[in-house]
Each structure stands twice: as structure tokens, then as C-alpha cells.
Amino acid sequence: MIFWRKKKNQKAQDEEANDEKLLHPDNAPDIEPSIDTEDSDLSEDDKHELQKTEHEILEETDEQPTPKHTPAEDMKEAEDLSDHSNEGGWFSKLTKGLTKSSKKIGTGITDIFTKKKLDDETLEELEELLITADLGPSTAGKIVGELRSERFGKDIEPDEVKEYLAQKITDILEPIAKPMPFESVDGPMVILVAGVNGAGKTTTIGKIANWLKKDFGKKVMLAAGDTFRAAAVEQLAVWGERNNCPVIKKDIGADAAAVAYEAYAAAKEQGVDVLMIDTAGRLQNKSNLMEELAKIVRVLKKQDEAIPHATLLVLDATTGQNAHSQVEVFKEMVNVTGLIVTKLDGSAKGGVLVSLADQFDLPVHLLGVGEGINDLRPFKAQDYAKSLLGIE
Template identity: 50%
Template sequence: MSFFKKLKESISSKTEAVTNKFKEGLAKTRNAFVEKVEDLILRRKKIDEEFYEELEEILIGADVGVNTVMELIDDLRAEVRKQKIEDAAELKPILSEKLVKLLKGDENNSLRVSDNGLTVYLFVGVNGVGKTTTIGKLAHRFKQQGKKVLLAAGDTFRAGAIEQLEVWGQRVGVDVIKQQAGSDPAAVMFDAVQAAKTRGVDILLCDTAGRLQNKVNLMEELNKIYRVINREVPDAPHEVLLVLDATTGQNALSQAKLFGDKTGLTGLVLTKLDGTAKGGIVVAIRQEMNIPVKLVGLGEKMDDLEPFDSEQFVHALFAGLITEETVEEETQA
């Protein structure tokens, strides 16, 4: 079975609502990226050195990442030589296929869930990336699934952080475990785990202070929080999720690298993907970090947080490249 037939069948098996969310959320990136690629193919038609240089610029402009782009261009050159391709239009399906492979990797993109009752997720990241909002949206998602959810207000330093989480708790209808501003975050986590155990909670979502990566004491504090949780629930936290703002592009990749070195990340959450034309950063992070993207924020509504799916992502992003005609041609080949 060809790549495109598999992709088509995989997409058709998923709900139309999710597909549309991805398409709408990636509209800015798609318009900026796909239109430029289409224009390049129409203008040049012939695959020569200038064609590769322009394609390279387009990919870097979408924040796919310089290292990833260089590898991708080298792969395309090899494929052109191997298949003796002369018409630039024939590169469209090959480009799409290679991007799916870059995003897929070996890891499971789904969130880990405990086999023994309580599941604990720890959220980290700098201020302003949408950590608290992500926690609120995820709490809503779990509650819709019938789970009993509890929130832990571990950001005791930023003014208004506890109140912000409480507002989300009220909106979703879940309790928040907190202490006074300035309290020891590890003590808050201890209280939250005890409360979760006592109340028979399924999911505990833990907020933390938006720490700057170069603040050694804050990183040590994060490790202390991790140890406290792990001591009380031996296999927890089940996920350490770094929340990144997709609109910051390459800066998000820099943050991922710095946090990844120090905090034992298990997954990434990309917020505000709908607000950027640089959605290619998903490819760069996945390729350079080898850490799976677990969730993506595709809008401001409470249910606009979606599990990341590489095929959905590529189908939505490259809708202008993977046309029905291309799929049919490849399927019949």
C-alpha cells in the first residue's frame, strides 16, 4: 500500500471535527508555507540549484529549523537523482511524505496513564507560554471523559498565578490545592498528592513557577518538587510536560533544549499554534529534541487543546500539496 493511500485511510478514520480543528488552527502556517511552495513550483518547474535554494529559504522561514532543513534538502536531492525526477511538481508528495516521517519517530504521542490509580502530570516552562491555560483546558478534557481531576497551584511566586488557576478550577468545576503566595512549592505538591489520594482522584495536574532556564536555584526547586511527588507516588510524575509558545519560533526550540537537559522531560505541549505562521517549529523540535509533542493548542476555546497526531498535522498543514488528485494518482501507481 502506498504512503498516500495509508495517509488517506488514516485520516478518513478520524473524526471530521478534529481534522477541521487542525486545518483551522494551522491556517496561518499553511497560507504562508504552502502558497510559497506552490508559487516556487509553478515559477521554476525545473529542479535546479536555484530551486533548492528557494525551497530551503521557504522551509527555514516556516521555522522548520536549519539543521532539519539541510537534512531534508539532502534527502530530496537523493530522491530526485534516484527517481530521475525533472518536473518540480513531482516533489510535492515526496516532501509531504518526508515531513510525516520526520514527525513520527518511535515514541508514543499519547499521554501516559498510571496503572495503579492516581496519575500525576507536572507542567514546566517560562512565564507567558500558556501553562495555566493548558492545565485548565486539559482538566476540562479529562472531566469530559468522566475522570475525577484535581489541580495543584505550585506557582507560588508569580503575582496572580494562584488566582488564575482558581478561576480555571471554577470554570471547569474542579478543586485547587493551594497555599499562600510565597510558600514552598514542594509543600504545595505534598498537600496536593495527599488530597488526591484521600479523595480518590484520577488525575492530578501540577502547575509550577515560570522559571528562567539560567536560574539554577529554580531548577533545583523543580527537582525538589519532582522528588516529593515521586516519594509519595513511586511511579510519578507520569509526564513532565514542557509548555512552549509556538509563536516564539526558534526561541521555543532553545527553551526545549535548555529544559530538556535539566528536567527529564517526557513530552511537549505547543500552545498558540493557531496564532503563528511558523508552525514548522513542530518539525524542528521533534527532529532535534527527540521528545514527542503530546498536545497542541489550536485556539482560545476550552476544548481547543488536542492530542498531537503527525498525520493529522501534515494533512492539515499541507492540504494544498496533498490534493485528492495526488492521492488517487499515487494510489493507482
């Protein structure tokens, strides 16, 4: 099917022209090199880079240098790659990771429920406790309101309150607990990974790649689309080496859309099952980031209207309620299809996942509760709710 789009203004025409240059470098090599940069600013080397054929791109992919490791980095890598499965099951790991949150809520409930009957004062204190645990005012008010209507004036023990809260939280989380969306598509499945700097995007990509290869036998390729941070490119290259995955990368400051385009071409050529594209997360420069992400998506859709098949937003649990603003901002930029929540092991703000589910109704696919390569697991609503309340 051919899609015709009316060009409403000169800006749309310019974008179309620049995209065509990226898709057909042999015909018009002067692809837009980066945001807010004119074609006339391109050096001869840059023009030559953008004129390379798909074969030349693939040749370069095989020649990526292996990052050098210090002894400390080697020790860290060994720990990351360790299998901690004998140290307790996933529920045990999750419960341990949420200890800060569960202690805060559990101790608070024990302190609050010193009376036999449920009264207004106790309910008000419980609502405040849930808000401080980052469930948010709206979600906390809803849960406490339901408890009031069902048990007001009746005898209730602290353990009963915990069980009640765990069930209500499970009810909120169950509809959004979804497995990773691995579709059967014609060609590579493309996953765009977004998030602010420091949220753990690159590490998350590496762990997912390991999981896909080890558990599902998938052929995975990574693309270093965060071209403004050398550390991000190097880190992704290390994960590629660990997982024996090809990594498509370019020089620092290169056009992220060009990286995405070249990666997709290489993924098709090499018969890759899943292509994951890392992206920048510079929220301090929101307008440029928005344009960069939009351009990546636009260029990918030139190849196939269905891609990216998924756009995952990685959130750092330690940011608490700030995660809400991050979801809102990234939803303005791209079509976020699901969430991955990291660093739950270092946070007393585990309740934020409940308020995110209640407010945005976005699928949550994976949780991270440690630095080990096996510490990123599928999200299960009941396990999470019980761990959050400290119920074994």
C-alpha cells in the same frame, strides 16, 4: 523496597533533612519555607502552617474562595466553554490555525517552482524557504537532500513538491506523535506541568482537566505550584471552578514543594485519579527555578519513587526556534517526558514542531489551536503535515 543513598556532602545531608521536615511536620515542623531561606527566618505563623495535619489541609481545601468575575470575564468564560464542534471538524480547525504557516510555505513553493526540472538553484531556494518557516537548517537540509537524491533533473510540479514534503514531514513526526500518558497506577497519577511564563501552562492544565472529566470520567485535582504569581493561582482556581475540580493552593510566595506534597496527600485521601501540578516558569532566575523544580520532584519521590509519572513541557509555537532553547533548559532541570504545543493558531512558525521532533525525539501529546476549551486536541502527524502544507 528501601532505597539507600550515599550522602556525598553536607549539601546532600541538608537537603535530606529539609525533605524529612516536609514529610513529617509533626516531628520537625521547621520545613524549609522557600529557596535560599533559612529556617530561622520563619515566622510563628509560617511554622504553624507547616505543622498542620493532613485532615486540616483537606478541611482548608474545601474552603477555597470563589474568584469574582467581571462581566467581561464572564463573557470570555462563556466563549472558552463553548462547544465549537459544529463549526467544522478538528482537521478543519487545525488547517485554519496553521493558515499563516501554510500560506508562507505554499506561496513560496509556487513562486520557486517555475521551471519544469528540479535544479540546484530551485533546491537552494526551497531549503531557504523551509528554514524561514522554522523547520530549522538541519531538518530543512535533510528533507531537501532527500528530494535531490530522488528527483534531481526530473520534471516536478508545485503540488507534487507539497505532497512530497507532507510525506517527509509525516515520516519525521509519526514516531513522536503519542497519546497522553494516562497510566493505571496505585493511587493518583501525578503529572508535573512545566514551561516558561506565558506559554499557556495554566490554561492547558484547565483544558486537560475538562477533557479528562468529560471524555474519560476521571476525578481530577489541580495544584497551584506557581506560588510566585498571584494571577497563575487565581487562574487555576477559576479553571477548578469551571471543571468542578478541587484546587490545592497556598499564599503567594509559599514553598511550591509544600503545595505539591499537600496536594498529593489530599489526592490520595479523596481518591483522585489524576493530579496535575502547575509550576513556575521564571527563566530569568534559572538557578532558583531549577532548585525549586528539583525540590518538588524530590519531595514527591519521598512518597512514591515512581512520581511524577509524567513531566510535560508546554511550548508556545509563536516563539519559533526559541522553543529549542526552552526544551534544552527544562531538560536540564527535570526529566521532560513529553511536549504540548500551544498557540499554533497565531503563528507563522508551525514548522518548529518538525524541527523539535527531528532534534529531540520527545513525544508530542497535544496541540492547541485556539482559546476554546475544546481547542486542545491529540497530536496526529499526518493531519499536521497536510495542514502545514495547505493540503486538504
